[in-house]
Amino acid sequence: MAGRSAMPAGDDRPSAPRLTRAATRARALLGRWRCCVGGRCAVCRGWCDGRLCAHCDARFAFPRARCGGCALPLAAKASGEDALCLRCRLAPPPWSRVVAGVDYGYPWDRALADLKFHQRLEPIGALLGPLTAALADMHASDVRVVAVPLSRERLRERGYNQSWELARRLARTLALEARADALFRVRDTGHQLGLHRSERAKNLQGAFVVAPRHAAWVRGARIALVDDVLTTGATARAAARTLRAAGARDVQVWVVARTPAS
Numbered sequence: 001m002a003g004r005s006a007m008p009a010g011d012d013r014p015s016a017p018r019l020t021r022a023a024t025r026a027r028a029l030l031g032r033w034r035c036c037v038g039g040r041c042a043v044c045r046g047w048c049d050g051r052l053c054a055h056c057d058a059r060f061a062f063p064r065a066r067c068g069g070c071a072l073p074l075a076a077k078a079s080g081e082d083a084l085c086l087r088c089r090l091a092p093p094p095w096s097r098v099v100a101g102v103d104y105g106y107p108w109d110r111a112l113a114d115l116k117f118h119q120r121l122e123p124i125g126a127l128l129g130p131l132t133a134a135l136a137d138m139h140a141s142d143v144r145v146v147a148v149p150l151s152r153e154r155l156r157e158r159g160y161n162q163s164w165e166l167a168r169r170l171a172r173t174l175a176l177e178a179r180a181d182a183l184f185r186v187r188d189t190g191h192q193l194g195l196h197r198s199e200r201a202k203n204l205q206g207a208f209v210v211a212p213r214h215a216a217w218v219r220g221a222r223i224a225l226v227d228d229v230l231t232t233g234a235t236a237r238a239a240a241r242t243l244r245a246a247g248a249r250d251v252q253v254w255v256v257a258r259t260p261a262s
């Protein structure tokens with residue numbers, strides 16, 4: 001046995017123990033999502049004991065190695081949670097890490113549209129499963145959770161902020177503190193589609209503010225900013241910069257889905 005323990009750790013399978021631990025934690029977190037609800041699979045509507053049936057889970061919720069800066073899939077095998085693509089190494093984003101659960105596309109696009117526009121909150125469990133699993137080994141207990149806010153007009157129109165609905169459930173599962181009104185949007189920036197990168201950034205300037213009564217909660221804290229989809233990242237960048245300017249020690253961005261590069 002002595003000879004065995006003297007063997008260099010992970011001689012034949014270098015990262016096996018770490019991967020196994022991460023996989024076990026991920027499975028346990030996913031299990032927590034599944035154990036409480038039985039019913040129909042959120043994707044194929046087949047009967048199952050959770051939010052996604054085993055078939056859809058394997059087909060649509062598989063983990064991918066992603067860039068820690070933009071969450072696009074990395075071409076090479078992941079070389080750790082801090083791996084960055086070339087573009088992010090050259091122009092680092094204003095957050096320390098972004099974590100995405102899945103690529104934006106079928107079937108998640110449908111569930112996200114239902115959540116955003118049709119007041120259907122039932123798919124939230126299935127939507128959060130892959131993100132929760134991706135975060136299993138990546139979050140610390142002192143992270144404080146906020147959501148990308150809607151403007152007051154948009155909130156009144158929609159009745160709820162889908163990002164906050166995701167954020168508060170995620171925070172509950174991960175046992176983290178979350179506040180709905182720490183970050184707010186002082187003006188509606190309209191649709192960003194069709195705007196160039198610099199126009200988007202300009203359009204979003206001054207769009208977010210940390211509420212004065214939550215300033216102490218943000219100052220010096222590690223903040224996770226939750227959103228449903230990350231596409232250009234302009235909105236998340238503006239919100240992250242606001243949090244950093246308010247004294248947040250660290251900002252991470254956690255999203256359900258990442259739009260693939262076109």
Ligand SMILES: [Zn+2]
Pocket residue numbers: 041042043044045046052053054055056057
């Ligand atoms: Zn299914």
Ligand SMILES: [Zn+2]
Pocket residue numbers: 067068069070071072084085086087088089
């Ligand atoms: Zn990147």
